[in-house]
Amino acid sequence: MANHSAGLAFTPDTPSDGGSLSKTFTAAGILWLVEEGRIKLDAPVTQYVSAYPHGQTTVRHLISHSNGLPDDYKFFDPYFAKDEIRTNQALLRVVAKQAPAPSFLPGTRYEYSDMGFDVASLVIESVTGQSYETFMKERFFSRLGMNNTFVRPARLADWIGVRTLGYRWRDAEWQLFDVFDMEGYIGGSNLYFSASDLGRWASANAAGTALPAAVVAAGAQRNLIEGKPSGINGLSGHCDDTGSRCYYTGVLNTFHSLVYWGRARNESVALVINSTMPPWQIITLQRNLVDALAGRPVRLDSPPPFMRFSRDTRSGAAGTYVA
Secondary structure: OOOOOOEEEEOOOOEOOHHHHHHHHHHHHHHHHOOOOOOOOOOOOHOOOOOOOOEEEOOOOOOOOOOOOOOOOOHHHOOOOOOOEHHHHHHHHHHHHHOOOOOOOOOOOOOOOOHHHHHHHHHHHHHOOOOOOHHHHHHHHHHHOOOOEOOOOOOOHHHOOOOOEEEEEEEEEEEEOOOOOOOOOOOOOOEEOHHHHHHHHHHHHHHOOOOOHHHHHHOEEEEEEOOOEEEEEEOOOOOOOOOOOOEEEEEEOOOEEEEEOOOOEEEEEEEEEEEOOOHHHHHHHHHHHHHHHHOOOOOOOOOOOOOOOOOOEEEEEEHOOOO
């Protein structure tokens, strides 16, 4: 169910919180404007957003997770009232006052950054004179037929219609575990997608029609951090070495979404979930969808055993892990 109390079924056309999948659209928008000569990736952010407090940060740093901005929105909790909307501009004002210098020299470290993409949306608005939502509608949503995709209202009370809620299974019942109120920041999150719409985005990427060819070519290059390739490319995708198979996920509380595409076989997968599942189960499901599409046998993994650790034994689980 998308909403248990309202009896709203979850269908392929039901909008759901897409989490970080917004980043793939923001990165694509930035690179499209770069291709048009309206943005320079290595120009300082202050050239486009004068309120940005870190003069040595470039646009490239924003969308490559190498900017030194606060790495978690919890950083901002002490500076906002519960009924105060947190906009991109308001977050910037807090950063300017409370973190006047980046936490590391931009470009020297990879540190996952939601806010970097929020600022990138301000760059888009600055050079186009359009709102982020209008730009996204014109460049992507309307053109690809993504009719159930939109920027969520900052106040949940302002939502028009019945909203998809997030649930987790506790004490033998579905309990509400929803998104957060007063989130007016966009660029790194807060886009809502249906599974059908994400399928259109995925299939357009598989077919090579989601973006102009020059943008696709530029975005296929992996971001470099201190001269070493990052795990994501310029279009914010996790791709194989050939760049022909890519995926990205979005996660927030019980919401989970996946976009996968394979250009060689023109394959695509879209997945949207609004109810909690164990991480191992989500990973298995995602792999099985991709394998089933390719005609490969699916995996029937068993739940991994739980292991309890105490203060005395937990050091045995410490170390470095490789996926």
